[in-house]
Amino acid sequence: MTGVGVGLLVLRIGLAALLVGHATQKLFGWFQGNGLAKTATIFESWGFRPGQRMAVIAAGCELLGAGSIALGLLTPGGSTVVVGTMIVAASPNAANGLWAHRGGCEVPVLYGFMAAVLAFTGPGRYSLDHVAGLTDLHGVGYGIGAVLLGAVAATVPLYQRHRVLTGVVGR
Numbered sequence: 001m002t003g004v005g006v007g008l009l010v011l012r013i014g015l016a017a018l019l020v021g022h023a024t025q026k027l028f029g030w031f032q033g034n035g036l037a038k039t040a041t042i043f044e045s046w047g048f049r050p051g052q053r054m055a056v057i058a059a060g061c062e063l064l065g066a067g068s069i070a071l072g073l074l075t076p077g078g079s080t081v082v083v084g085t086m087i088v089a090a091s092p093n094a095a096n097g098l099w100a101h102r103g104g105c106e107v108p109v110l111y112g113f114m115a116a117v118l119a120f121t122g123p124g125r126y127s128l129d130h131v132a133g134l135t136d137l138h139g140v141g142y143g144i145g146a147v148l149l150g151a152v153a154a155t156v157p158l159y160q161r162h163r164v165l166t167g168v169v170g171r
Contacts, residue, residue, distance in 0.1 A: 001126075008124030009072075015114045016070035019082065023062035026055050046092040047161035049169075054157065061085040069118060072127020074134075076142040079119035083150030086112030088157050112150075119146035 025033020034042065040051035048054040061081050068078020090105035090112070100106040122138025123129050129137055163169045 005125035008118070008121060009126045011114065012069050012072060012118065012123055012127070015082075015111060015118075016066040018111065019062045019066035019069075023059040023066070026059040026062075047164040048157060049160070049164055058085060058089065065115065069115065069123070072123030072129050073132075074137070075123040075127070075129055076119045076137055076146050079115040079146040080149045080153070082115035083112050083119075083146055084153035085150075086115070087151060087154035091158055091161065116143060116147050119143040 029035030044051035065082035089108035120143030
């Protein structure tokens, strides 16, 4: 076992576990989460409407990205999903700054960066991408692509949120 391969495996499993935790907090109230009904109300207050649908979409994206990253399967795609989801997740707390202890967006920013790193480096030797011979699915182009595609995908919910918060669409 190589240090780099094991390090990437630890990064992938750790990030995936955290993403699964966040998703199941939203959906089921696990890990001291709010569950779907309360999460939907919070999403509504943040301008993500309809709240229940948006909470399910957010949790689904976290689970999809977590699965891809944990398995090391089509890693740039999973990274793209996580990057986009974390850009959206950071938006409600961005006005509070970066640091979590001040109510900022530190956690989703960190998760997004971790996912982007995996798009640049690839999942490593201990992954399904490696087993399937997809060892070229990483590098500068994949990393930049994951970040850009994730950012583009995030514009839709962010634009809809902006319309709600500015009163362009009904509250």
